[in-house]
Amino acid sequence: MPLNPPGPLSLVPFVSVQHMMQLVVESGVERMLADLAAYIEQDFRRWEQFDKTPRIASHSSAGVIELMPTSDGVTYAFKYVNGHPKNMRSGRQTVTAFGVLADVDTGYPLLLTEMTLLTALRTAATSAVAAKYLAPANSRVMAVIGNGAQCEFQALAFKAICGIDTVRLYDIDSRATAKAVQNLIGSGLTVVPCTSAEQAVEGAQVITTCTADKQYATILSDNMVGTGVHLNAIGGDCPGKTELHRDILLRSEIFVEYPPQTRIEGEIQQLAPEHPVTELWQVITGAATGRADPRQVTLFDSVGFAIEDFSALRYVHDRIKGTALYTPLDLLADPDEPRDLYGMLLRAAA
Amino acid sequence: MPLNPPGPLSLVPFVSVQHMMQLVVESGVERMLADLAAYIEQDFRRWEQFDKTPRIASHSSAGVIELMPTSDGVTYAFKYVNGHPKNMRSGRQTVTAFGVLADVDTGYPLLLTEMTLLTALRTAATSAVAAKYLAPANSRVMAVIGNGAQCEFQALAFKAICGIDTVRLYDIDSRATAKAVQNLIGSGLTVVPCTSAEQAVEGAQVITTCTADKQYATILSDNMVGTGVHLNAIGGDCPGKTELHRDILLRSEIFVEYPPQTRIEGEIQQLAPEHPVTELWQVITGAATGRADPRQVTLFDSVGFAIEDFSALRYVHDRIKGTALYTPLDLLADPDEPRDLYGMLLRAAA
Numbered sequence: 001m002p003l004n005p006p007g008p009l010s011l012v013p014f015v016s017v018q019h020m021m022q023l024v025v026e027s028g029v030e031r032m033l034a035d036l037a038a039y040i041e042q043d044f045r046r047w048e049q050f051d052k053t054p055r056i057a058s059h060s061s062a063g064v065i066e067l068m069p070t071s072d073g074v075t076y077a078f079k080y081v082n083g084h085p086k087n088m089r090s091g092r093q094t095v096t097a098f099g100v101l102a103d104v105d106t107g108y109p110l111l112l113t114e115m116t117l118l119t120a121l122r123t124a125a126t127s128a129v130a131a132k133y134l135a136p137a138n139s140r141v142m143a144v145i146g147n148g149a150q151c152e153f154q155a156l157a158f159k160a161i162c163g164i165d166t167v168r169l170y171d172i173d174s175r176a177t178a179k180a181v182q183n184l185i186g187s188g189l190t191v192v193p194c195t196s197a198e199q200a201v202e203g204a205q206v207i208t209t210c211t212a213d214k215q216y217a218t219i220l221s222d223n224m225v226g227t228g229v230h231l232n233a234i235g236g237d238c239p240g241k242t243e244l245h246r247d248i249l250l251r252s253e254i255f256v257e258y259p260p261q262t263r264i265e266g267e268i269q270q271l272a273p274e275h276p277v278t279e280l281w282q283v284i285t286g287a288a289t290g291r292a293d294p295r296q297v298t299l300f301d302s303v304g305f306a307i308e309d310f311s312a313l314r315y316v317h318d319r320i321k322g323t324a325l326y327t328p329l330d331l332l333a334d335p336d337e338p339r340d341l342y343g344m345l346l347r348a349a350a
Numbered sequence: 351m352p353l354n355p356p357g358p359l360s361l362v363p364f365v366s367v368q369h370m371m372q373l374v375v376e377s378g379v380e381r382m383l384a385d386l387a388a389y390i391e392q393d394f395r396r397w398e399q400f401d402k403t404p405r406i407a408s409h410s411s412a413g414v415i416e417l418m419p420t421s422d423g424v425t426y427a428f429k430y431v432n433g434h435p436k437n438m439r440s441g442r443q444t445v446t447a448f449g450v451l452a453d454v455d456t457g458y459p460l461l462l463t464e465m466t467l468l469t470a471l472r473t474a475a476t477s478a479v480a481a482k483y484l485a486p487a488n489s490r491v492m493a494v495i496g497n498g499a500q501c502e503f504q505a506l507a508f509k510a511i512c513g514i515d516t517v518r519l520y521d522i523d524s525r526a527t528a529k530a531v532q533n534l535i536g537s538g539l540t541v542v543p544c545t546s547a548e549q550a551v552e553g554a555q556v557i558t559t560c561t562a563d564k565q566y567a568t569i570l571s572d573n574m575v576g577t578g579v580h581l582n583a584i585g586g587d588c589p590g591k592t593e594l595h596r597d598i599l600l601r602s603e604i605f606v607e608y609p610p611q612t613r614i615e616g617e618i619q620q621l622a623p624e625h626p627v628t629e630l631w632q633v634i635t636g637a638a639t640g641r642a643d644p645r646q647v648t649l650f651d652s653v654g655f656a657i658e659d660f661s662a663l664r665y666v667h668d669r670i671k672g673t674a675l676y677t678p679l680d681l682l683a684d685p686d687e688p689r690d691l692y693g694m695l696l697r698a699a700a
Contacts, residue, residue: 016680082457107432152692342502
């Protein structure tokens with residue numbers, strides 16, 4: 001059936017996985033992480049302009065599917081993301097995602113993009129932004145416990161944004177550690193594979209936990225965490241899933257993205273609902289204190305918030321302009337006359 | 351940069367607007383409306399199996415952007431849809447939409463499709479399903495007030511599913527009526543263009559209102575609605591937007607999709623929160639009474655609910671199997687080893 005080609009209002013730029021890989025490679029991963037961090041920091045500075053809501057989760061025994069919308073009144077964004085720890089067994093990603101940026105004035109999408117890679121990048125960039133404000137001065141050594149899909153992105157973000165030069169890696173599966181070691185050859189980081197979490201945290205000023213089991217787990221026990229340390233807890237993202245022993249939380253200064261969501265999903269679900277936390281955006285604007293003392297234990301209880309995805313989508317939208325890093329997708333019906341949707345069908349049939 | 355072709359786990363079937371038009375034309379619009387109605391009726395019969403939540407709306411002065419998720423525990427669906435009454439002035443659709451069906455067990459999307467056309471079709475099919483249970487026996491004449499993008503779909507759905515043979519059309523813009531009259535030539539319907547809403551409702555057993563202004567409006571006043579009539583109010587879909595005079599509601603038996611959402615968005619936002627309404631799915635299963643008397647005024651206060659989109663997505667997913675009515679979209683990252691997301695990037699760069 002011959003059809004008229006789609007009109008310009010019907011086309012939405014689409015960034016496929018292949019295009020996203022090309023974008024990362026052409027940008028350079030550390031440069032892209034730094035650019036994403038800058039976009040995220042910009043948006044955290046204007047946090048109050050955003051509509052905020054805890055993400056809308058659909059839980060099942062196998063995992064969770066979430067929608068994460070936000071808007072600054074001019075641009076709207078949402079991400080679709082799943083979390084299915086057992087996916088790995090069938091060769092699938094634990095976390096996959098895609099997202100959309102849209103124009104608030106018309107409701108028309110401006111961009112559709114893969115976000116599996118982009119989420120890994122924005123999560124690492126957000127962690128590094130938080131650590132820039134919270135980690136001890138002149139931190140050089142980071143432990144990364146959990147060497148799955150997120151591990152190398154964390155290492156490179158902390159190198160690019162926080163000056164980390166050494167990463168100490170541990171995973172209950174040594175093959176995951178070996179994979180990360182191999183991937184980080186030539187990155188400029190000193191990479192130390194470790195055989196226990198205790199060994200990994202030795203001498204580290206920053207400890208990142210990014211494990212994926214959907215259960216209460218104790219990746220770090222209280223005796224493993226000394227003073228003068230920044231904890232970057234990434235892996236908690238579900239009710240019932242935590243990584244840190246409660247005693248660590250009780251002696252940490254806790255920083256979060258959006259309290260109503262973190263209370264449900266983060267490490268602090270182990271604490272009383274009124275336990276004091278500081279919002280990261282307020283540290284960035286200067287309205288709240290970050291690290292007050294070199295001997296403090298700071299904890300970024302990160303669960304991932306929609307504004308970070310908004311920033312990442314905004315970055316990609318800006319970045320692909322004038323490039324060949326997208327394809328136009330015939331996503332929106334565009335009749336000659338807006339009210340004549342049925343006529344468009346009739347003409348297609350003719 | 352040469353890249354490996356995307357692996358099979360990365361690909362998600364995508365139905366573009368062009369493909370959807372082809373699907374409608376190849377199916378025949380009335381056949382497709384009847385098939386959609388059957389899918390919707392099936393899902394309304396198992397209403398209790400679904401996760402239900404009012405849609406998540408982001409309001410602005412120009413309109414609204416909404417996400418509509420639902421799941422039956424096996425399959426998850428969501429729709430992105432906007433409502434921007436002023437869009438027409440810039441040649442855009444008031445309502446555009448796209449949607450995704452996903453596998454609950456893996457969180458992986460199974461289908462991405464345009465839903466501007468599909469929403470028009472599923473809305474009309476839902477209206478006709480409701481009228482099948484609620485309209486006076488042997489209804490033959492329907493008034494359609496508001497002759498925009500939804501009008502012809504309503505007319506054809508009521509012909510295909512309810513046996514309507516005559517439609518009486520009115521719009522404040524006579525060009526919209528002329529467009530609908532023109533489009534319905536050859537449909538087998540007797541089409542009567544009218545110059546007032548009063549004229550349009552004369553002798554009609556079914557009255558459909560589908561106007562788009564974002565305001566409290568009185569498309570129908572009390573004296574225009576006699577007895578033995580079924581009202582199908584489509585155009586209300588926002589807080590602050592209604593079409594019917596409150597007095598009509600007070601003498602109607604009111605049927606709704608999902609009360610928590612309809613109380614916010616529907617005609618019944620004009621009534622007390624405890625005003626009795628009947629859920630349509632209970633009429634379909636036989637748990638509640640539909641039309642009890644030929645002289646009753648029944649009102650389907652339709653705002654559109656996520657389960658209808660679920661049904662429509664399920665239909666499209668079934669329908670495109672073995673056809674060329676979709677393209678595979680490289681939406682999901684699929685590394686050789688799931689934890690090696692960064693390695694996939696490295697290999698792309700090499």
